[in-house]
Structure formats: C-alpha cells, structure tokens
Amino acid sequence: MLDNDITPRHHTDKELFALGRQLTIEYYDCAPGALLDPVEIETAFLKAADESHATVITSSFHKFEPQGVSGVVIIAESHFTVHAWPEHNYAAVDIFTCGDSIDIKRAVDSLTLSLGSAHVVVSSDRNRGLIPYGPRKKTVDKIIDTPGLYPISWKQEVEQKAPWGVLTSVDLYECDPDLLEDETRISQFVHDMCNLMAPDSPDGDCGVTFFGKETDVSGFTMTLPKSTALVSGIISRASSAAYIDLFSCNFYEPRQVAEASLAWFKASNYKLHLALRQ
Numbered sequence: 001m002l003d004n005d006i007t008p009r010h011h012t013d014k015e016l017f018a019l020g021r022q023l024t025i026e027y028y029d030c031a032p033g034a035l036l037d038p039v040e041i042e043t044a045f046l047k048a049a050d051e052s053h054a055t056v057i058t059s060s061f062h063k064f065e066p067q068g069v070s071g072v073v074i075i076a077e078s079h080f081t082v083h084a085w086p087e088h089n090y091a092a093v094d095i096f097t098c099g100d101s102i103d104i105k106r107a108v109d110s111l112t113l114s115l116g117s118a119h120v121v122v123s124s125d126r127n128r129g130l131i132p133y134g135p136r137k138k139t140v141d142k143i144i145d146t147p148g149l150y151p152i153s154w155k156q157e158v159e160q161k162a163p164w165g166v167l168t169s170v171d172l173y174e175c176d177p178d179l180l181e182d183e184t185r186i187s188q189f190v191h192d193m194c195n196l197m198a199p200d201s202p203d204g205d206c207g208v209t210f211f212g213k214e215t216d217v218s219g220f221t222m223t224l225p226k227s228t229a230l231v232s233g234i235i236s237r238a239s240s241a242a243y244i245d246l247f248s249c250n251f252y253e254p255r256q257v258a259e260a261s262l263a264w265f266k267a268s269n270y271k272l273h274l275a276l277r278q
Contacts, residue, residue: 006105006122019129020078020098025108026123027091031116035084035091036269038063038071044114045073045080052107054080054097066262067269077102087258087272091115096128154274158251163276165247168254170261172242174268180237183208183220189264190224190231196257197248198229242267247277 006023035041038061049056054075061071067087073080078096085091095107112120151157158166179185187208194203204225212218216238223232233244242265246257254274262270 006108006125017131018127019131020096020127021104022094022096022124022126022128023104023108023122024124025093025095025111026121027093027111027115027117027119028089028121029118030089030091032089033086033269034115035069035086035089036067038069041069041082041084042071042073044111045071045082047114048107048110049073049075049080051110052103054102054107066259075102080107087270089271091117154254155251158276161276161278163278165249165277166251166254167275167277168246168252168257169273169275170244170246170258171271171273172244172261172265172267173240173270175235175240175242176266177237177240179265180219180235180240180242183210186220186222186235189261190222190233192264193231193244193246193257193261194224194226194229196260197231197246197252198226198250201226201228 042059042061045061046056046059054073054077057074057076059071059073061069063069069082069084069086071082075097077099079094080096081094083092093111095104097104108120108122111117151160154166187206190206190208191203194201206222206224208220208222210218210220219235219237221232221234224230228250229246229248231244231246233242235242242261244261246252254272258270258272261267
C-alpha cells in the first residue's frame with residue numbers, strides 16, 4: 001500500500017528551474033529476513049534501478065554487526081540509497097534524480113515487491129537546487145537549529161514521557177541449539193540480563209522450568225525478578241527461537257540488551273519491540 005502520490009508536480013514559479021528531485025520513502029512491515037542479507041538488498045536495488053531506466057554506474061552495500069544494512073547505487077542521474085533496520089522490518093530509502101528519464105513510481109513499486117513491504121510511505125518529495133533564470137533575488141539563509149518533531153533515541157523518548165517502566169521484547173531466531181538445551185546456561189543468561197538492566201538491585205529467585213514432552217512443543221520458561229526489574233521469556237527448542245521480555249523501572253538501552261541477548265544465544269538475527277508502561 002502506497003500512502004502518497006508521487007506524480008510529478010509542476011512548479012507555479014516560472015522563474016525557477018530545479019536541478020533535481022528527491023524522494024524519501026519509508027518501507028514498513030517488510031518481509032521477515034528481507035533486510036538481513038546485503039547481497040539480496042543490493043540485488044533488489046539494482047533491479048529497481050534497471051526497471052526504472054536509470055543508468056547504473058556502481059554500487060556499494062555494507063552489513064553492520066550484529067545486523068543492519070546501508071547501501072548506495074550510484075546512477076548517472078544521481079543515486080538510490082538505503083538504511084535498513086531488520087529488527088523493525090523497516091528500510092529508509094532515498095531516491096534522487098537530476099533528470100526526468102527515470103520512472104520513479106516503477107522504482108518504488110519494484111522495491112516494494114522485492115522487500116515484501118506491506119506499508120509504503122513517501123514521506124518527502126521535493127526539488128533540490130532551485131536555480132533562477134535571471135539574477136538571484138536577495139534571500140536570507142536559514143540554518144535549522146531546532147530538533148526534529150520526534151525523538152531519535154530511546155533515552156530521549158523516556159526522558160520526555162517519563163514512563164513508570166520500560167519493556168523490551170526481543171525475538172531471537174536460529175539460536176544455537178545446544179544453548180537452548182542447557183538449563184544452567186539459561187539461568188546464567190537471565191541473571192546477566194537483570195544485572196545489565198539493574199546492576200545495583202538485589203535478585204529474587206531465578207526460575208527455569210522445562211515444559212512439554214513432545215518435540216514440537218517442548219522448551220523452557222524463565223523468570224527472574226529484581227526490586228526494579230524483571231526478565232522473563234520462553235524458549236522453543238523445535239524452532240530454535242527464544243522470546244525474551246526485559247522490564248525495568250529505570251532506563252536502560254533497549255538495543256544493548258537486545259544485542260547482548262543475540263550474542264548470548266548465538267542467534268542469527270533478532271526483532272525488537274519497545275513499550276513504555278505508563
């Protein structure tokens with residue numbers, strides 16, 4: 001679903017000429033796994049460039065650790081760029097063109113299909129480099145010195161809203177099967193996560209319980225309360241997945257505990273969900 005019309009618009013000021021057109025596009029709810037592999041993402045962007053009749057010069061894509069991809073396709077007409085957050089099934093895309101030979105709608109549609117995005121928003125569509133035909137009129141240059149409308153860090157969000165607590169849910173996929181069988185190591189993981197969120201709070205009793213005798217439903221549940229924090233979760237041995245909930249009355253960095261959990265279980269990738277509990 002595309003939320004915004006990207007039909008070219010004609011400027012009413014006849015004295016101006018634009019050097020380029022730039023769109024920023026938000027790809028939400030992408031297919032699981034679509035944003036993990038830089039090679040697959042690069043292939044999708046090269047395909048979109050080709051289908052939109054852009055002239056590809058070169059491309060470069062980089063995978064971050066533990067996950068995330070940034071990349072650029074340089075085209076004769078300018079560029080396609082992307083930064084992807086696999087943990088949120090989201091990709092931020094920028095398409096810049098300095099000519100009218102590119103079919104931008106076809107590029108947007110091609111990426112929608114390749115990324116499996118269920119919700120696409122064109123968040124900005126603007127001209128760049130407005131050049132007057134005659135002498136430039138006197139203008140006042142303005143430097144943007146105010147922050148954006150929304151916070152861009154979890155800490156900012158928590159400071160602004162002052163919730164009672166912060167809950168991070170982490171879904172871990174393709175975990176090391178041996179770690180999912182080791183009750184002692186699972187218990188150690190729970191303690192480590194609690195200490196990471198609330199290092200100065202005393203522990204309660206850690207509970208790790210095996211459930212299910214059938215192979216397709218067996219696993220462990222886990223829980224450990226602290227005076228200001230709680231770790232709980234469930235492990236599915238059949239699907240090699242772990243679903244962890246980490247709650248604290250004090251701020252902690254959600255991405256830090258998510259990546260620590262990923263490393264602990266030697267998982268291949270994760271999804272992250274944050275809730276502020278009022």
